[in-house]
Amino acid sequence: MQEVLNQRIETAKASASYLPSEERTKAMTWLQANGLPHAKAEEYKYTHLTKVLEKEFSLQAGVAKSVVTKEQLSGLLFESVEAHHVVLVDGVFAPELSRIAADSKQLEISAFHEAQQKPAYLQYAAKEAHAEADPFIALNTAFASNGLFIEVKRGAAVELPVILYHISSASDAKPVIYPRNLIVVGENAQVKLVEHYITLGEAATFTNSVTEIVCQQDALVDYYKLQFNNPSAHQVGTTQVLQVKKSVFTATTVSLDGKMLRNNLNIVMDDEHCESNMWGLYLLNGKSHVDNHTMVDHRKPNALSNENYKGIMDGNSTAVFNGKIFVRQDAQKTNAFQSNRNILLSNDASVNTKPQLEIWADDVKCSHGCTIGQMDEEQLFYLRARGLSYESARAMLLHAFAADVIQNIKIEGIRTLLEELIIERLSK
Amino acid sequence: MLSIKNLHANIEGKEILRGINLEVKAGEVHAIMGPNGSGKSTLASVLAGREEYEVTEGSVEFLGKDLLELAPEDRAREGVFLAFQYPVEIPGVSTTNFLKSAVNQVREYKGLPPLDAVSFLSMMKERMKLVEIDQSLLSRSLNEGFSGGEKKRNEIFQMAMLEPKLALLDETDSGLDIDALRIVSQGVNKLKNKDNAVVVVTHYQRLLEYIVPDYVHVLYKGRIVKSGTKELALELEEKGYDWIKEEVGEVL
Incomplete structure (x- = not known):
């Protein structure tokens, strides 16, 4: 090479x-x-x-x-x-x-x-x-x-x-x-x-x-x-x-x-006083592979960063999430939040997730969390017990899971288009 | 309406129900009481179709159909409603949002046309009054951040919307203060008529002052060991469950 x-x-x-x-x-x-x-x-x-x-x-x-x-x-x-x-x-x-x-x-x-x-x-x-x-x-x-x-x-x-x-x-x-x-x-x-x-x-x-x-x-x-x-x-x-x-x-x-x-x-x-938001959604099937590496570098005080990535994985798809947050010594009063949540719909899908926080300042609020799980059976049962079919209950729950990323899209036409694509994908 | 015969059920290999027999007719209110761990909630869960329970013996007939053969959604569509003891939180799904689909899927099952948005909303407004529930609560994520009372009122509101033939109230009184208990009970009473039936599962007699049962059954170690009228509930309240255990202990 x-x-x-x-x-x-x-x-x-x-x-x-x-x-x-x-x-x-x-x-x-x-x-x-x-x-x-x-x-x-x-x-x-x-x-x-x-x-x-x-x-x-x-x-x-x-x-x-x-x-x-x-x-x-x-x-x-x-x-x-x-x-x-x-x-x-x-x-x-x-x-x-x-x-x-x-x-x-x-x-x-x-x-x-x-x-x-x-x-x-x-x-x-x-x-x-x-x-x-x-x-x-x-x-x-x-x-x-x-x-x-x-x-x-x-x-x-x-x-x-x-x-x-x-x-x-x-x-x-x-x-x-x-x-x-x-x-x-x-x-x-x-x-x-x-x-x-x-x-x-x-x-x-x-x-x-x-x-x-x-x-x-x-x-x-x-x-x-x-x-x-x-x-x-x-x-x-x-x-x-x-x-x-x-x-x-x-x-x-x-x-x-x-x-x-x-x-x-x-x-x-x-x-100082900057704000950054990082929202992400990956909704994959087949053999798709998506790798999101994010890095936010807090160099100065009083800034806020907020990160929320969500994944729904089906088929043989794979995803990677790596979220780096650096809070430099000068960056006091930093607020930095990170979350990566994943739902696996098939046994052959996989996710590698890695939060990576390096904090040199001492007066900061930082949190991070990542989860990888399956559909919540209790939620599915609840909706079915109200008369919703398995398929529509599943689609409704997955759509709700993805919604907090999609709802942030401020261009209406694009939000609607993505909503439609996602609903179509989840109803399969 | 409901006929349970010799029902046995396991969870993770452990036998919880050990031969339940129960007949419920339209227009009746039955109370199922019993000490903790006697199988009360299991019975409600098995009837609603919770999949982690395995029925090993016996039968359940509901309006002429084999209830145990039906998927949970089809039981709901046939008219079984379970008011959950612990209603689950579903972020991102509002009551209004999922109930509209639920009501229309039930209607479709019955061969009825779907309700349009206007009819659905006016039906909602009317039923909201029954349990004094606020519109804003129904637009929020289901049960997320709701108080105990709000969750239980929301359950009864859903019951009002779905108009079940058989309502199973699983410890609907637990964690409710007296005012909330009164509102919830009044809601149930207003929905009561000669064509439907209610099975109330509870540990305490207090709820039964508001929802007055025609029959009271005591469940102990997975069996109905004693049946009577509402006076039996009063007796249990006064004396506790120990005398039942003793009485049954001699037999078992």
């Missing part, structure tokens, strides 16, 4: 990229020295992405050679949701397929190549997602050639959600796709962001994405990551968040399908 990787790096060195060159070089050097995670690497031991890459995919950055038409996308976008619809094909921003009705005084959306001189781009591009922190951040930084830059201007409250559709054209060459996003939300600005992944056709895909999000003072950001389009999708994505004073960031990650999905959500609370 290392040999192939080194060859690709040599090729990439010679080709153009709009990512900051210093960070790009750093990433390449790091990859040459360290490579991709081997089977026993602690952080990736349950999710062997390197093996999949080696066997099935070409590391070459995906070139958007296949032309995707509006017709091909019809029915795949959330047409009924009033939003700024931003389409990216194989990692490349496609303005002709997008529908953006933004006032540029509030919201600017552009490709990296158009953003090179913008102060917010210069200040933050590739500055928070560090190559040495994660091999797949390094891989993306080394091989992504362009990206999407979104700036929400100071004081702007963007009413309509911004939905990013990552379209994989799934060409025969089986390239890896490297979406790269930088989103800077200005002081006292508000925005709702959605990342949604779509594969055209049935082919297996491999997406390695990095989304950096900066929440400046008093910013309010709702971020959604949706994964339900392709049961043969492989994804490893990092959402790297920087929070400045009094900002509120909420991430909701919903995974319903995927061959192998790895979501890294890293939040650095670099200032």
